[in-house]
Amino acid sequence: MNDLILFAMILVSLFTAARVVFGPSIWDRLLGYNLFSSKITMMIIIIALFSDKSYLLDVAFTYALLGFVGIIFVAGFIQKKGKI
Amino acid sequence: MLPGLFDILGNIFISAGLLFIVFGVIGIYRFKDFYARILISSKVDTIGFITIMFGVILKAGFSMFSLKVILILIISIIINPIVSNAVVRSAYYSDYRIERKNSG
Numbered sequence: 001m002n003d004l005i006l007f008a009m010i011l012v013s014l015f016t017a018a019r020v021v022f023g024p025s026i027w028d029r030l031l032g033y034n035l036f037s038s039k040i041t042m043m044i045i046i047i048a049l050f051s052d053k054s055y056l057l058d059v060a061f062t063y064a065l066l067g068f069v070g071i072i073f074v075a076g077f078i079q080k081k082g083k084i
Numbered sequence: 085m086l087p088g089l090f091d092i093l094g095n096i097f098i099s100a101g102l103l104f105i106v107f108g109v110i111g112i113y114r115f116k117d118f119y120a121r122i123l124i125s126s127k128v129d130t131i132g133f134i135t136i137m138f139g140v141i142l143k144a145g146f147s148m149f150s151l152k153v154i155l156i157l158i159i160s161i162i163i164n165p166i167v168s169n170a171v172v173r174s175a176y177y178s179d180y181r182i183e184r185k186n187s188g
Binding site: 001005008009010012015016019024025027028029032033035038039041042044046047048054055058060061064065068071072075076078079081 | 159174
Protein backbone atom coordinates (compact mmCIF):
# COMPACT_ATOMS: atom_id res chain seq x y z
CA MET A 1 0.00 0.00 0.00
CA ASN A 2 2.83 2.32 0.88
CA ASP A 3 4.83 1.80 -2.32
CA LEU A 4 1.66 2.06 -4.42
CA ILE A 5 0.83 5.49 -2.98
CA LEU A 6 4.40 6.74 -3.30
CA PHE A 7 4.69 5.47 -6.87
CA ALA A 8 1.45 7.24 -7.82
CA MET A 9 2.63 10.44 -6.15
CA ILE A 10 5.96 10.31 -7.98
CA LEU A 11 4.18 9.77 -11.29
CA VAL A 12 1.85 12.70 -10.65
CA SER A 13 4.70 14.99 -9.64
CA LEU A 14 6.51 14.01 -12.87
CA PHE A 15 3.57 15.34 -14.84
CA THR A 16 3.65 18.51 -12.77
CA ALA A 17 7.36 18.86 -13.47
CA ALA A 18 6.57 18.40 -17.17
CA ARG A 19 4.23 21.37 -16.86
CA VAL A 20 7.15 23.37 -15.45
CA VAL A 21 9.25 22.43 -18.48
CA PHE A 22 6.64 22.93 -21.21
CA GLY A 23 4.62 25.71 -19.64
CA PRO A 24 4.01 28.35 -22.32
CA SER A 25 4.31 31.27 -19.90
CA ILE A 26 6.41 32.00 -16.82
CA TRP A 27 3.36 31.80 -14.60
CA ASP A 28 2.58 28.30 -15.80
CA ARG A 29 6.02 27.37 -14.59
CA LEU A 30 5.35 29.02 -11.26
CA LEU A 31 2.09 27.10 -11.00
CA GLY A 32 3.89 23.84 -11.81
CA TYR A 33 6.56 24.58 -9.23
CA ASN A 34 3.95 25.39 -6.58
CA LEU A 35 2.09 22.12 -7.14
CA PHE A 36 5.35 20.19 -7.35
CA SER A 37 6.54 21.47 -3.97
CA SER A 38 3.19 20.70 -2.31
CA LYS A 39 3.38 17.17 -3.71
CA ILE A 40 6.89 16.80 -2.32
CA THR A 41 5.56 17.85 1.09
CA MET A 42 2.83 15.22 0.86
CA MET A 43 5.35 12.55 -0.09
CA ILE A 44 7.59 13.42 2.85
CA ILE A 45 4.65 13.16 5.21
CA ILE A 46 3.55 9.80 3.75
CA ILE A 47 7.11 8.48 4.08
CA ALA A 48 7.21 9.77 7.64
CA LEU A 49 3.95 7.98 8.36
CA PHE A 50 4.96 4.61 6.99
CA SER A 51 8.54 4.61 8.26
CA ASP A 52 7.34 6.02 11.58
CA LYS A 53 10.00 8.70 11.81
CA SER A 54 8.38 11.76 13.32
CA TYR A 55 11.37 14.06 12.72
CA LEU A 56 10.63 13.92 8.97
CA LEU A 57 7.56 16.00 9.67
CA ASP A 58 9.77 18.94 10.60
CA VAL A 59 11.49 18.54 7.23
CA ALA A 60 8.12 18.68 5.47
CA PHE A 61 7.07 21.69 7.50
CA THR A 62 10.26 23.60 6.70
CA TYR A 63 10.05 22.63 3.06
CA ALA A 64 6.47 23.89 2.78
CA LEU A 65 7.40 27.21 4.37
CA LEU A 66 10.52 27.70 2.24
CA GLY A 67 8.59 26.85 -0.90
CA PHE A 68 6.02 29.39 0.09
CA VAL A 69 8.53 32.19 0.67
CA GLY A 70 10.38 31.35 -2.54
CA ILE A 71 7.36 31.48 -4.76
CA ILE A 72 6.04 34.69 -3.22
CA PHE A 73 9.29 36.49 -3.99
CA VAL A 74 9.65 35.02 -7.47
CA ALA A 75 6.10 36.07 -8.31
CA GLY A 76 6.79 39.57 -6.99
CA PHE A 77 10.08 39.67 -8.88
CA ILE A 78 8.36 38.80 -12.15
CA GLN A 79 5.56 41.26 -11.49
CA LYS A 80 8.05 44.11 -11.05
CA LYS A 81 9.78 42.98 -14.27
CA GLY A 82 13.11 42.41 -12.58
CA LYS A 83 13.37 45.44 -10.33
CA ILE A 84 13.47 44.19 -6.73
CA MET B 85 -14.30 -0.38 17.55
CA LEU B 86 -11.84 -2.84 16.09
CA PRO B 87 -8.33 -1.34 15.80
CA GLY B 88 -8.03 -2.14 12.10
CA LEU B 89 -10.95 0.15 11.28
CA PHE B 90 -8.88 3.32 11.56
CA ASP B 91 -6.22 1.76 9.37
CA ILE B 92 -8.70 0.92 6.63
CA LEU B 93 -10.38 4.32 6.94
CA GLY B 94 -6.99 6.00 6.71
CA ASN B 95 -6.13 4.05 3.59
CA ILE B 96 -9.45 4.99 2.02
CA PHE B 97 -8.90 8.68 2.73
CA ILE B 98 -5.32 8.61 1.44
CA SER B 99 -6.38 6.99 -1.84
CA ALA B 100 -9.27 9.46 -2.14
CA GLY B 101 -6.77 12.31 -1.71
CA LEU B 102 -4.59 10.70 -4.32
CA LEU B 103 -7.57 10.68 -6.66
CA PHE B 104 -8.07 14.42 -6.07
CA ILE B 105 -4.42 15.06 -6.89
CA VAL B 106 -4.70 13.09 -10.12
CA PHE B 107 -7.71 15.25 -11.01
CA GLY B 108 -5.63 18.32 -10.24
CA VAL B 109 -2.92 17.25 -12.64
CA ILE B 110 -5.49 16.36 -15.29
CA GLY B 111 -6.87 19.86 -14.76
CA ILE B 112 -3.41 21.27 -15.52
CA TYR B 113 -3.22 19.62 -18.91
CA ARG B 114 -6.86 19.87 -19.90
CA PHE B 115 -7.31 23.63 -19.84
CA LYS B 116 -5.73 25.66 -22.58
CA ASP B 117 -5.20 29.02 -20.91
CA PHE B 118 -3.38 29.85 -17.73
CA TYR B 119 -6.15 31.39 -15.63
CA ALA B 120 -8.52 28.42 -15.88
CA ARG B 121 -5.60 26.10 -15.21
CA ILE B 122 -4.51 27.70 -11.97
CA LEU B 123 -8.10 28.24 -10.85
CA ILE B 124 -8.77 24.52 -10.93
CA SER B 125 -5.49 22.93 -10.02
CA SER B 126 -4.63 25.00 -6.97
CA LYS B 127 -8.04 24.33 -5.41
CA VAL B 128 -8.05 20.64 -6.18
CA ASP B 129 -4.48 20.30 -4.95
CA THR B 130 -5.35 21.87 -1.60
CA ILE B 131 -8.36 19.57 -1.26
CA GLY B 132 -6.14 16.60 -2.05
CA PHE B 133 -3.67 17.78 0.57
CA ILE B 134 -6.38 18.04 3.22
CA THR B 135 -7.79 14.58 2.40
CA ILE B 136 -4.41 12.89 2.48
CA MET B 137 -3.47 14.56 5.74
CA PHE B 138 -6.80 13.51 7.23
CA GLY B 139 -6.04 9.94 6.22
CA VAL B 140 -2.56 10.22 7.73
CA ILE B 141 -4.02 11.52 10.98
CA LEU B 142 -6.49 8.64 11.04
CA LYS B 143 -3.71 6.12 10.56
CA ALA B 144 -1.36 7.77 13.04
CA GLY B 145 -3.96 7.79 15.79
CA PHE B 146 -3.82 10.16 18.74
CA SER B 147 -0.12 11.02 19.22
CA MET B 148 2.50 13.70 18.78
CA PHE B 149 2.81 12.62 15.17
CA SER B 150 -0.75 13.56 14.28
CA LEU B 151 -0.45 16.86 16.17
CA LYS B 152 2.48 17.79 13.94
CA VAL B 153 0.54 16.70 10.86
CA ILE B 154 -2.38 18.90 11.96
CA LEU B 155 0.03 21.83 12.26
CA ILE B 156 1.35 21.22 8.75
CA LEU B 157 -2.23 20.89 7.53
CA ILE B 158 -3.26 24.25 9.00
CA ILE B 159 -0.17 26.01 7.65
CA SER B 160 -0.66 24.52 4.21
CA ILE B 161 -4.34 25.50 4.12
CA ILE B 162 -3.23 29.10 4.76
CA ILE B 163 -0.25 29.00 2.40
CA ASN B 164 -1.64 27.45 -0.77
CA PRO B 165 -4.29 30.07 -1.53
CA ILE B 166 -1.80 32.86 -0.79
CA VAL B 167 0.72 31.43 -3.22
CA SER B 168 -1.86 30.93 -5.95
CA ASN B 169 -3.07 34.48 -5.40
CA ALA B 170 0.47 35.84 -5.66
CA VAL B 171 1.07 33.97 -8.91
CA VAL B 172 -2.20 35.07 -10.51
CA ARG B 173 -1.73 38.66 -9.33
CA SER B 174 1.73 38.83 -10.87
CA ALA B 175 0.31 37.40 -14.09
CA TYR B 176 -2.59 39.85 -14.16
CA TYR B 177 -0.64 42.98 -13.24
CA SER B 178 2.00 42.35 -15.86
CA ASP B 179 -1.06 42.37 -18.21
CA TYR B 180 -0.89 38.79 -19.38
CA ARG B 181 -4.30 38.47 -21.03
CA ILE B 182 -5.89 35.49 -22.76
CA GLU B 183 -7.15 36.24 -26.28
CA ARG B 184 -10.70 34.86 -26.41
CA LYS B 185 -11.63 34.16 -30.02
CA ASN B 186 -15.41 34.02 -29.60
CA SER B 187 -16.36 36.20 -26.67
CA GLY B 188 -15.24 39.83 -26.25
